[in-house]
Amino acid sequence: MVIIGGAAIGAACAWFLTGELGAGARILVVERDPSFAHASTSHTNSCMRQQFSNPVNIRISQFARGYVRDFRAAMGGDPEVPGIAFDPLGYLYLAATEAGAAALRANNAVQRAEGAAAELLEPAALAARLPFLRTDDLRLASLGGPDEGYFDGATMIAWWRRMARARGVETLAAEAVGLALAGGRATGVRLSTGQTVAAGWVVNAAGPRAARVAAWAGFALPVEPRKRTTWVFTTPEPLGAKLPLTVDPSGVHVRQDGAGYMAGSGPAGADAAVEPDDFTEDPDLWQDHVWPILAARISAFARLRVTASWVGHYAWNRLDRNAVIGAVPGCPNLILANGFSGHGLQQAPAMGRGVAELIARGRFRSLDLSELGPARLLTGTPFAERNVI
Template identity: 55%
Template sequence: MAQTDPTPNRNNYDVVIVGGAIMGSSVAWFLASNPDFQGRVLVVERDPGYGSCSTAHTNSCMRQQFSAPINVKISQFAADYVKRFREELGDERVPGIHTHFFGYMYLAGDDTFAGHLRRTVSMQAQSGAGTVLLTPDEIAARFPFYRLDDILLGAFGTRDEGYFDGGTMFDWWRRKARERGVEFTANEVVAVERQGDRVTAVQLASGERIACGWVVNAAGPRAARVAAMAGLALPVEPRKRYTWVFEAERPLGQDLPLTIDPGGVHVRSDGGYYMAGATPDHDPAVEPDDFAADHGLWESKVWPALANRIPAFEAIRVVNEWVGHYAYNTLDQNAVLGPDDRVGNFLYANGFSGHGLQQSPAVGRGIAEWIATGGWQTLDLSPLGIGRIRRGERLDEAAII
């Protein structure tokens, strides 16, 4: 891919996208490929190597086991989209996206969460998802490696859940968007100019003023800062999330579903290894460039929970670990999408709270449709609009990992 120039070629664009990681690149591609849009697009990315973005630290998973129906529909589109990726991009050079759909397994250790699983699985079934409820005996028959004496119920995704190669999707969206005329610049938006109910321009760190018709906030954990530049409040903040890759002295002999344990950790197959993740017990907002690790978390929380649930994991060895950030919506852990209700040409693609990669195909398509036509077309994303934030009306997503 060509080197990204820090100086834009023009001083005005129809659309400026702030942030070029998975969400910004999705919007860029879907705009470039939308026949109803003929405008010029600039993507401004402060880290063109993408080393510190949430996309680079993702576990690249996909599921339909959400508690909000809109999220089920969004992820169903993603599952279909990755299967048709070469066809969607219309280019024989494009590879197919590798998937490993081993399913998700939510385990309930008390009556309250068991009731939650019954309700959500019923909703998911009505939406066409392949989730099934399993008793402990049924879980043991399929997956004999679990210890289940404290488990009341499980919810297992039988199709289109597990790993997908989001990196290939990200790379080709950027490449194809460039080929269709989208410009990417290695720079940073430091100010957003606003006149009344419209944004009119952005200021870059290098000094340029770029006039624009639309601004798309795709700034990930920095989204609230970009919104504040336009005089807008957005309850999104960076939260640390931890990942470990490990090998087991006694491998399980079959795929391990992405298992969400009552002990507060999750774990799944990862090729010949396993991948575990956890939320720290103390979970404050952090600075976007703070990736310092809590090296005691593995010993104090994660390994004990893994060994308790899967006795074969008493003897394991960590081979890799990292810290990433969720762009965490503090109101309800759901995305904020679409136009601002006070500044109509400022668009949000923010606050995904850990499920942004799998939601990026539907979100990119939706934001591009809004810019091109003035409304949601294929899928109505209005339940995730900023209006609920302003009204304090929560649309809770309970299935946050």
């Protein structure tokens, strides 16, 4: 098996495949940049939530939460495997219109039916809970429970890689540049080194470059890089309570980050596709768009100091902003695990397990992910999920 891409999704697939297939499996991870300096995984805010509107996405996150909680056991009980730090600060969604409030209520009904703890708060109740927030323009809020927050995803991925290597998984620093095809199947992966690695199975875990890999098999995968910027800042005026990951009606979001804070945003204007190597920051985005929104919502943020900022890429699924997992139509041994649109790290455990089950057993066994399959791309039928940041 050849896995193209070694960041969160590729590492998850490699690890779970070793569990499904045992010691005899031959697995190669091909990674163009082993430093992962510009991987989407390296630029993530490392958060996890259950406030989705589709039961499948909720179940994916519930598995991830349990997996992180019991990480050592999930990795076989090795006493050297550490626990994964998790800060249960919750997600807070704010609605400023009646339509937004109605969506929160509908989402909440689905979440509660799936056992996800989320509380609807009227503006007065929210103001009593978090008095530093401006609430007079709001209609409703939804605050998640202790299974939402941010976690040490880097440690999780590092141990996937380490334990996979111990089970015989190999990694090659090279760029995949094409597929060898015969009889409607992938027979190998062509590399930038000029060699072709034979493959019985190929997993596309190429993140924002996933469409290029799918195109080698003649499949149009609507996944493209979209810029997302993160800022880390401190403020001299304490809020008096921990700040949940707060999603403003504008789409700007901010959360506690240790003693400081972390904010994120897409572009202020058109959210267009960019080149995979384009990580240039918009010099005016913070000053003209993000900071005014934060200061209007939390007055203490009128005075702050930005200590770091960076641009990362969402692997954006143009159809419905949700994952695509499954075999490429017309090339059954090329497996897609793409298009996470900002949810890749928190969904990586379930996706790694799902890919491993598809290859080893021919079907999803633990959690049915078939609604996220690539067939919906052919018909243009979106996966129904309203709650995407």
